Amino acid sequence: MSLINKLKSFHIEGAVSMHVPGHKNNTIGKLSDVIKPGYDLTEIPGLDDLHDPSEVLDQLNAELAQKSEGYHAQAMVNGTTNGIISSIYALNEKVSNFYIIGEAHKSVYHGISLVNAAYTVISAEELYESELGSSCVIFTSPAYTGSLVKNIKQHIEYIRNNSGFSIIDAAHGAHLSITENFKESLLLAEADVVVESYHKMLPALTMASVLFTKDIQLHQRIIHYINHFETSSPSYLVLASIEYAQQFYKEYNDNIFFKKRAVLIHCLKEAEIEVAEQDDPAKLMLTWKRGAYNLELSFRKTGIYSEMVTDEGVLWCLPLWHEGDSYPFKELLHKISKLTPAVSSEGTVKGIDILEGKICVANIVPYPPGVPLVLKGTAITERDLKRVKHYQVNHVKIEGIQYNINYYMNEAEL
DSSP: OHHHHHHHHHHHTTOEEESSSTTTTTTSSOHHHHOOGGGOOOSOTTSOOTTSOOSHHHHHHHHHHTTSTTOEEEEESSHHHHHHHHHHHHHTTTOSEEEEESSOOHHHHHHHHHTTOEEEEEOTGGGGGSOOTTEEEEEEOSOTTSOOOTTHHHHHHHHHHTTOEEEEEOGGGTTTTSSTTSOOOGGGGOOSEEEEEHHHHSSOOTTOEEEEESSHHHHHHHHHHHHHHSOSSOOHHHHHHHHHHHHHHHHOOOHHHHHHHHHHHHHHHHTTOEEEEOSSTTEEEEEOTTOHHHHHHHHHHTTEEESEEETTEEEEEOOOOOTTOOOOHHHHHHHHHTOOOOOOOOOOOOOOGGGTTOBOSSOBEEETTOOOSBOTTSBOOHHHHHHHHHHHHTTOEEETHHHHHHHHHHHHHO
């Protein structure tokens, strides 16, 4: 019962969530009022079939499509990764290569690798120097940290006018346009495909995501692949939480959010914590004079759990505070006011020097945020290894590094 006991321990210690999912330990929204274990059913008569919806799940998709005019929608229980990979499979039938704008989640690279497609990583500015016919451009907006691609609607229009296709990985943007005081939803950029993780910032269960597609024929092809990759026994609890999150989105009032946000920022600054506001008002990057890694550890020691820490800072995903929420806001402020520097210890640096100059055989990915540091098939440089060591010293999880080490150690033994 080690996992159950660990989960219980976080509740017993009163952990304060500044991370996803958006229900923040069931304190934002009233998710537990509508999502109950007894609702964990299967495709009995009346509950439809997610792989061929024609009844209540078809109605759910129709409700989701109302979020932005001109889109078809599909609820998903395998997360945004499912939508991204399925979209790449479907568009690979139409295009000969992919462009990736900036830093992308590992699922983008996984999808492209699975279809064995050609791709190029470019900046948004380089779009206008690229051959876009018979290509698909993949954007990530907002980024994990809450920054948005500037002029994205203009970029999308240019791609369309040059016979290209576009996907927006908007996993972190399901809450945008929730009120006029938030930045515009990426759906308003009118890309061919937009995928949103409802669970990240809205009160929905983890893995709750929605695919939005402009063209019905493309939508049907993506659904074809979703039905290949997604479980044939979807969680009705996750699906119901998507419906609840959509209702929360439609009815949300931000008055309390911006008041509490201002109080929180003031409290952080009083504690001599530097606050960097992002394009997304629900994201903050924090640091202090002892560095971001020490700050994250100090928060954790006092019971505040952050979303991510990098050299740039500690990322907080703010709750969408509202009238009647049960989020422990006063406790959060008290913990910040009493914050003291934690005693840091260096993490173990694995013997990775064997990898210098070798070809990467599995993506090397700091997680979070899940953006590859070294891609499969590229040479691992001294600079790459310095960054890996830096992450290891600061206790950052590095996916793929042990696989590469084992591969080359086994090769050396042959």
